[in-house]
Amino acid sequence: MPVLPIQSSATTEECLHLGRLIVLTGPSGVGKGTLMRSLLQGHPELYYSVSVTTRSPRPGEIDGKNYYFISRSKFEQLLAEAEFLEWAEFAGNYYGTPREAVLNQINSGKLVVLEIELEGARQIRASFPSALSVFILPPSFDELEKRIRDRGQDSEEAIARRLLRAQEEIQAADEFDIQIVNDDLETALNDIETVLFK
Ligand code: ADP
Numbered sequence: 335m336p337v338l339p340i341q342s343s344a345t346t347e348e349c350l351h352l353g354r355l356i357v358l359t360g361p362s363g364v365g366k367g368t369l370m371r372s373l374l375q376g377h378p379e380l381y382y383s384v385s386v387t388t389r390s391p392r393p394g395e396i397d398g399k400n401y402y403f404i405s406r407s408k409f410e411q412l413l414a415e416a417e418f419l420e421w422a423e424f425a426g427n428y429y430g431t432p433r434e435a436v437l438n439q440i441n442s443g444k445l446v447v448l449e450i451e452l453e454g455a456r457q458i459r460a461s462f463p464s465a466l467s468v469f470i471l472p473p474s475f476d477e478l479e480k481r482i483r484d485r486g487q488d489s490e491e492a493i494a495r496r497l498l499r500a501q502e503e504i505q506a507a508d509e510f511d512i513q514i515v516n517d518d519l520e521t522a523l524n525d526i527e528t529v530l531f532k
C-alpha cells in the first residue's frame with residue numbers, strides 16, 4: 335500500500351525527523367500486550383497506536399482502547415480509502431493501523447509505538463526505513479503455547495492457527511533491529527526501556 339503524506343507537504347520520512355516510530359512484533363501470546371501495558375503505565379508520553387480489527391472483542395476489551403472493533407465490510411471500505419498505514423490478515427481477521435492519527439503524532443514529535451504482526455512490520459519497514467523494529471521472542475515454543483492456553487481467550491481452532499503462524503513469525507525474528515526474549519517480565523521490560531530511552 336503506498337504511503338502518502340497527510341495534512342502537510344511533509345513526506346512521511348520528513349515526519350520521522352520530528353518524532354520516532356517503534357514497531358513491536360512477536361508471536362501471539364508472547365506477552366506483547368502485557369509488556370505494552372507496563373510500558374505505557376511507566377511512560378505516559380508514549381503514543382500507542384490503537385489498531386482497527388475485525389476480530390470480536392475478548393472479554394474485558396474496550397472499543398477504542400484495545401482496538402477499534404469494526405465489521406469486515408467497514409474495514410474493506412477504509413482500506414479502499416487508503417486509511418491504513420499498514421494492514422494484514424491474521425488468523426482469519428483483518429488488522430490495520432490508522433494512518434492519520436499516527437502521522438499526526440509523529441509530526442508533533444511523539445514517540446509512537448505500533449504493536450503489529452510480521453506482515454505489517456514488513457510494510458512499515460518498506461515505508462519508514464528509519465523506524466526501529468523490535469521482535470519479542472518466547473523463552474521456548476512450549477512456554478508460548480502454555481501462555482496462549484492459560485490466557486484462556488482463544489478457541490482451539492484459534493490457538494492452532496496462532497501457533498502455526500507463530501512458527502513462521504519466529505523464523506523472521508532476525509529481520510528485526512533488536513530481539514528481546516520475554517522470559518522474566520521485568521527483565522524484558524527493562525530491555526525494551528533501554529532500547530527506547532537510553
Ligand atoms: P500477546 O499480546 O503477545 O498476545 P499477552 O500480553 O496477552 O500476549 O500475554 C499472553 C499471556 O502470557 C498472558 O496471560 C500474560 O499474562 C502471560 N505473560 C506475559 N508475559 C509473561 C512472562 N514474562 N512470563 C509469564 N507469563 C507471561
Ligand code: 5GP
Pocket residue numbers: 359360361362366385386389420421422424429430431449450451452453454455
Ligand atoms: P490479537 O488478536 O491477539 O489481539 O492480535 C493478533 C496479532 O495481530 C498480534 O500479532 C498483533 O500484534 C497483531 N496486530 C494488532 N494490531 C495490528 C495492526 O494494526 N496491524 C497489524 N499488521 N497487526 C496487528
